[in-house]
Amino acid sequence: MDTPHVRFYQTAKFWVGLVLTVVVFSSLVKLGLWQKQRGNEKVALEQSLALRSEQPPVALSSLDLPLAHHGDHNYQRWIALPVSAHLTPEPVLFFLDNQTFDGKVGYLVLHLMRDTEKANQRYLVELGFVAGGLDRQTLPSVSTLLEPVAFSGRLYKKMDSPLGSELHTERFDSDSTQQYRIQHLNTAKISELVGAELSAWVVQPTDTLTAYPHPWKPVSMNSAKHFGYSFQWFTMAAVFAVVVLVAFWRSCFQPKKSVQPKRKLASKHEKHIARPTNKRG
Helix, strand or coil: CHHHHHHHCCCHCCCHHHHHHHHHHHHHHHHHHHHHHHHHHHHHHHHHHHHHHCCCCHHHHHCCCCCCCCCCCCCCHHHCEEEEEEEEEEEEEEEEEEECCCCEEEEEEEEEEHHHHHCEEEEEEEEEECCCCCCCCCCCCCCCCCCCEEEEEEECCCCCCCCCCCCCCCCCCCCCCCCCCCCECCCHHHHHHCCEEEEEEEEECCCCCCCCCCCCCCCCCHHHHHHHHHHHHHHHHHHHHHHHHHHHHHHHCCCCCCCCCCCCCCCHHHCCCCCCCCCCC
């Protein structure tokens, strides 16, 4: 007769459990490695941002920035690059919806501007954050720029959302400007909307061009959080491996206790049955 542990190796339950164990463990390790890689990338980006904050601004018109309809925008090359700009405002405003700042919900207002040296080149310039009102049928009033302006700023762009990046445009024109409420900062779609070449990168002023606040968050999640998540995934993998090994050892090598059948208690009637006696004749 085969021993119990040999029979266990030959069961389908064992092989199914082994495959699931390898899949789960490898998935946890891969998630940990992925978060570790993302953390290393964020460290490099954070160091690059720190160095760029100390650089002198570069003339915006001298940069060969990618256009909005190009796919490869080389994020790390241009993010937070200090620039000096001389632009002419155009009467077009975009209100990026569902933005928060200091506990308030509102819009990030962007002004369409034209390069004074490259008439066919346009940029979105961030005017700043404006709190929204209770009435969704109107947009908050903002102070627009009317004359050519010279200012210092830095470049940024929004990363594409995995949930979609459609504008879902709503138009609210005033007497002097075209105003659009949009749900995503998709420069390619905005370029199609205005019918002009638009830079893929937005210019955020760093001086006193406007009185509105300018939220700055170039990195959605810092490197420390990525490393923390990596540690959590590796810890879960280690705990899972220990649990599986303990369960395997108990199933294969720990002797099973034999089950003793319960002995039936004899009834009092059976105990007191009279034994037969021989009677002499």
